[in-house]
Amino acid sequence: MTGDLNHSPDPGPARRGRGRRPAEQVRREILDAAGEILLAEGMAAFTIERVAARSGASKVTLYKWWPSKGALALDGYTHAVTEQLAFPDTGDIEADLRDQLRSFVAVLRGPAGRAVAELVGQAQTDPELAAAFRAVYSGPRRALAVEALTRARQRGQIRADVDPEIVVDQLWGAGYHRLLIPDQPLTIDFTDALVRNLMSGIRVGAGEPA
């Protein structure tokens, strides 16, 4: 104990930190493993057993922390893409939306796109996975976008009568549409046009694109 105090003048937090670190580290390693398996091989290859083996954690731990394979897959997916999907806040909503949507489409064009398409696909006939998807991933992502749009409305950049929830469907939802029903390609030009169309409106005389 006294040896510890020499390295740490504030033993309370340090002790709490040492107590917590292993669990946090195990959790991060499990999520790393889950994300890697999901993105590399898809939902068909994703099992609790494989995540346990790859992360070195016990199956008991996994079952204790995640109620189902779907919940773990969703957490692994979220863990893998969250950094890439950070929401910029420069004060210019049009630039922020354009940047975030470019990152979003870059994610969907990679292995994560196939993984999320399979998760959404399977969720159509798996109510537990559907609930996990909304709770862990789509709900929180939607909330981030709505917050950004609400801030922009408060700054006077978006009209007061516009519902941010609907804008989410017309930007990110339009992207999911091209992912899930790929009649047309997911490109950077596409995402830039999504923002331009919505910010300017498409009617003649509604204002030219910026």
Place this chain on the structure above:
Amino acid sequence: MTGDLNHSPDPGPARRGRGRRPAEQVRREILDAAGEILLAEGMAAFTIERVAARSGASKVTLYKWWPSKGALALDGYTHAVTEQLAFPDTGDIEADLRDQLRSFVAVLRGPAGRAVAELVGQAQTDPELAAAFRAVYSGPRRALAVEALTRARQRGQIRADVDPEIVVDQLWGAGYHRLLIPDQPLTIDFTDALVRNLMSGIRVGAGEPA
């Protein structure tokens, strides 16, 4: 033959008509049965055998006309919803879009919504079904919407720099987003706002909603 001629002064077309009618009728009865089973019970209960039994057609006929169960399900779905999804053409694109999207959401809120969600869901891991979905259903539906938007552009109601393909994703795609990832409800108010947002733009000063 002479008896027939008494009833039909133009035996050529009449004979062709009589020769064709049964096949067309059988086809319609098969599609009726396919649509009914799909909408009432979903993809899990949908089999070639059940469609054959319900329609009274032979399995040989079904396999001759449809390359796969998925293709038949898609044709049955399209047959069941096409009338409800007719595209109005009054010359006023905003009114036409609003009307068509209201019908679209009415379809998605009914049993057809569950059926199409399952078809899109299964298509994520079934390339053959995905190809059939695009060829039989989503491709032709997209083409109808693009045609209507292109006519509106030619009439000067939509700006020349707007790509109709992208508008499809921001209207119908936004609807599919709420169907497949149901964080928010599919309502008539939602579809009206989709059209309003896009036609007016959401930027302050971009023009108030009509």
